[in-house]
Amino acid sequence: MDSAMAGDTWLGRLRTARQLKAAGAYAATAAATRSALHEAEREGGRDALACAECLFDLGDVERLLGRHDESERLLRRALAIFERRLGTTHGRVGYCMACLALTLSELGRRAEALEVGKRALAALESAQPRDELLLAIALNALGLLHEQGEEFHRAEAFHLRALRIREERLGPDHRVVATSLANLGNLYRLMGRPAEGLARLERAHGIREACLPPQHPELGLGCNKLATTLCALGRHALAEPLFRRAQAIEETLGETAALACALNNLAYCLASQHRSREALPLYQRALDIRERVLGPRHPLVAQSLNNLATAFEHLGRPTEAIALHERALTIKRATLGPNHSSVATSLNNLGQLWTQRDDPERARAHFALALRTAEAAVGPLHPDVGIYSYNLARACARWGPLEDAEALYLRAIEIDRRAYGPDHALVASDMRSLALLYRVLGRDEEAVELERVLRHCMPREQA
Numbered sequence: 001m002d003s004a005m006a007g008d009t010w011l012g013r014l015r016t017a018r019q020l021k022a023a024g025a026y027a028a029t030a031a032a033t034r035s036a037l038h039e040a041e042r043e044g045g046r047d048a049l050a051c052a053e054c055l056f057d058l059g060d061v062e063r064l065l066g067r068h069d070e071s072e073r074l075l076r077r078a079l080a081i082f083e084r085r086l087g088t089t090h091g092r093v094g095y096c097m098a099c100l101a102l103t104l105s106e107l108g109r110r111a112e113a114l115e116v117g118k119r120a121l122a123a124l125e126s127a128q129p130r131d132e133l134l135l136a137i138a139l140n141a142l143g144l145l146h147e148q149g150e151e152f153h154r155a156e157a158f159h160l161r162a163l164r165i166r167e168e169r170l171g172p173d174h175r176v177v178a179t180s181l182a183n184l185g186n187l188y189r190l191m192g193r194p195a196e197g198l199a200r201l202e203r204a205h206g207i208r209e210a211c212l213p214p215q216h217p218e219l220g221l222g223c224n225k226l227a228t229t230l231c232a233l234g235r236h237a238l239a240e241p242l243f244r245r246a247q248a249i250e251e252t253l254g255e256t257a258a259l260a261c262a263l264n265n266l267a268y269c270l271a272s273q274h275r276s277r278e279a280l281p282l283y284q285r286a287l288d289i290r291e292r293v294l295g296p297r298h299p300l301v302a303q304s305l306n307n308l309a310t311a312f313e314h315l316g317r318p319t320e321a322i323a324l325h326e327r328a329l330t331i332k333r334a335t336l337g338p339n340h341s342s343v344a345t346s347l348n349n350l351g352q353l354w355t356q357r358d359d360p361e362r363a364r365a366h367f368a369l370a371l372r373t374a375e376a377a378v379g380p381l382h383p384d385v386g387i388y389s390y391n392l393a394r395a396c397a398r399w400g401p402l403e404d405a406e407a408l409y410l411r412a413i414e415i416d417r418r419a420y421g422p423d424h425a426l427v428a429s430d431m432r433s434l435a436l437l438y439r440v441l442g443r444d445e446e447a448v449e450l451e452r453v454l455r456h457c458m459p460r461e462q463a
Contacts, residue, residue, distance in 0.1 A: 010040035010050050017057060024216035026064050026253060033058040052081035052092075060099050064217070066256030066293055068106045075100040091131045094123030098138040101145065106257065108298050108335060110148055117142045133169055136162040136180075143183060150341060150377055152191045159184045175218065178207040186225045192383040192419055194232040201226040217258070220249030224262055227269065234425070236273050243269050257300065260289040264304055267311070276314040283308040299342065302331035306346055318353055325350050341384060344373035348388055351395070360399040367392035386415030390430060397437050406441075409434040428454055 013036035021029040037054035044050050059074030079096045086092055097120035104113035120138040124131070143158035163180035170177055181204035188197030205222050212219055227242035243266035250259035267282035287304035294300055309324035329346040336342055351366035371388040378384060393408030413430040420426055431450045438447035 008039075010036045010043055010054065013039055014054055014057060017061075021057075021061060023213065024218065026061055026217065029061045030058065030065060033061060047081055047084070049081065049085050052078045052085070055081070056092075056096050056099070059103070063099065063103045063106065065253065066106075066258060068103050071103045072100065072107065075103060089123050089126045089128075091124060091127040091134050094120045094127060094138060095134045096120075097123065098134075098141045101141045105145055105148060108294070110145060114142075114145050114149070117145050132165050133176075136165040136169075136176075139165070140180060140183060143187070147183075147187050147190065150190075152187065152378070155187055156184070156191075159187060173207050173210070175208060175211050178204040178222070179218070181207070182222055182225050185229065189229045189232050192378070192381075194229050197229050198226075198233065201229055215249055215252060217249060217253060220246045220262065221258065223249070224265055228265055231265075231269055231272060236269050239269050240266070240273075255289045255293070257290065257293050260286040260293070260300070260304070263289070264307060268307060271307075271311055271314065274314075276311045280308070280311045280315065283311055297331050297335065299332060299335045302328040302335070302346075303342065305331070306342075306349060310349060313349075313353060313356075318356060322350065322353050325353065339373055339376040341374055341377040344370045344377060344384065344388065347373060348391060351391060355395060355398075360395070364392065364395045364399065367395050381415055381418060383415060383419040386412045386419065386426070386430075389415065390433070394433065397433070397440070402437065402441060405437055406434065409437065 013032060017029050017032035017036055020026075020032055033054055037051065037058060040048060040050035040054045055074050055078035059071045059078060062068075062071035062074060075096060079093065079100060082090065082093045082096055097116050101113045101117035101120060104110075104116060117138065121135070121142060124135045124138050127134075139158045139162035143155045143162065146152075146155035146158065159180060163177070163184060166174065166177045166180050181200045185197040185200035185204065188194065188200070201222070205226050208216070208219050208222050223242040223246040227239035227246065230236070230239035230242070243262065246262040247259070247266055250256065250262045253259065263282045263286040267279035267286065270276075270282070271279040283304065287301065287308055290298065290301045290304050305324045305328035309321040309328065312318075312321040312324065325346055329343065329350070332340060332343045332346055347366045347370035351363050351370060354362035354366060367388060371385065371392055374382065374384045374388050389408045390412040393405045393412060396402065396405035396408065409430055413427060413434065416424060416426045416430055432454055435447045435450035435454070438444070438450070
């Protein structure tokens with residue numbers, strides 16, 4: 001068959017679609033894949049393997065475009081054909097299930113996604129011949145799913161295994177290796193190890209810059225993750241242009257969940273630089289997109305509500321802020337469970353607002369519950385636990401009991417030293433607050449000793 005004839009078959013059209021996908025032209029990919037699907041159905045019928053291949057590719061690109069309901073429908077149809085035609089342990093079946101797991105995760109159905117992801121891994125591990133690169137896709141999906149459930153050590157094991165396979169099979173500078181590096185780097189940030197994460201994210205970014213066109217969507221996602229980790233390290237000025245680049249890339253794909261993420265994170269970066277008025281419309285747009293794309297009770301909608309509330313708080317609109325934080329907390333508890341770090345974030349934010357309103361009982365209760373929730377979610381040494389210990393300590397220093405404040409400040413110092421090193425500004429702020437408490441308690445010698453090491457330290461940004 002000559003090249004002109006081959007290009008007009010379903011396979012020729014699908015190859016064209018895959019070339020478009022590799023270049024990051026997802027909308028054009030979807031159109032080309034639909035054309036291939038139409039031709040495959042015409043040539044072989046709706047139950048042919050050719051149809052399954054086209055359905056699978058189309059379902060995956062719909063996921064990348066943020067159209068997750070359509071992605072699920074297409075992937076399930078492809079999976080049914082693959083299973084009927086190839087059996088339940090074929091590599092193609094496992095690959096399709098791994099992509100379906102990611103789609104279900106985006107739809108907020110984590111338990112279902114995790115079950116499908118485990119089935120994908122089992123199918124790919126037992127497939128003959130075994131395809132290690134397809135296996136890495138399932139491992140990557142399971143890493144992301146365990147990360148979403150804050151099962152961080154399990155997530156790390158899956159991501160490390162996927163990275164090893166990809167580096168061995170593809171070499172250290174392949175774009176798929178960059179995906180694993182970025183996922184691992186982002187995970188380390190969530191685990192409270194942002195410096196470790198930064199090194200992997202910077203390596204991933206360098207690989208992508210070298211092998212992808214400048215407007216490729218994978219670069220947008222990479223910029224977003226790298227900038228988020230820079231923010232976690234307090235390097236907001238370096239993060240801002242990366243967030244703006246991520247936004248510009250995502251804008252080319254339409255109003256998707258990925259664009260909402262970029263907008264939300266840019267807004268957070270601006271708010272962290274005391275630019276809440278600039279952040280507010282970005283937060284509002286991110287919320288509007290997420291409610292429309294994901295539905296009103298999705299965890300990412302709750303995240304947007306939380307951040308919008310914080311902007312209102314900084315702009316002196318506490319009544320609106322409290323209402324939004326309460327709505328966010330309700331969604332998080334319903335979708336994530338009571339012992340999730342995001343629940344702790346909302347409780348802490350409400351504690352801050354009740355502190356501003358000089359309501360000691362509500363403030364202390366929310367800070368204490370935030371601390372207990374974070375301990376259950378991420379462990380006793382996570383940096384978030386240090387933040388909530390510090391905030392509860394301030395409440396106790398203000399309203400009592402003072403002896404509780406001392407123990408909580410000491411705990412915050414220990415956690416922040418472990419996470420950031422002894423000379424970090426957060427450690428200095430913890431120690432400064434403890435020194436003030438010692439002055440109030442008449443323990444001047446201990447206060448002087450703490451003050452001696454604080455001469456060159458910067459103040460903590462309010463948590």
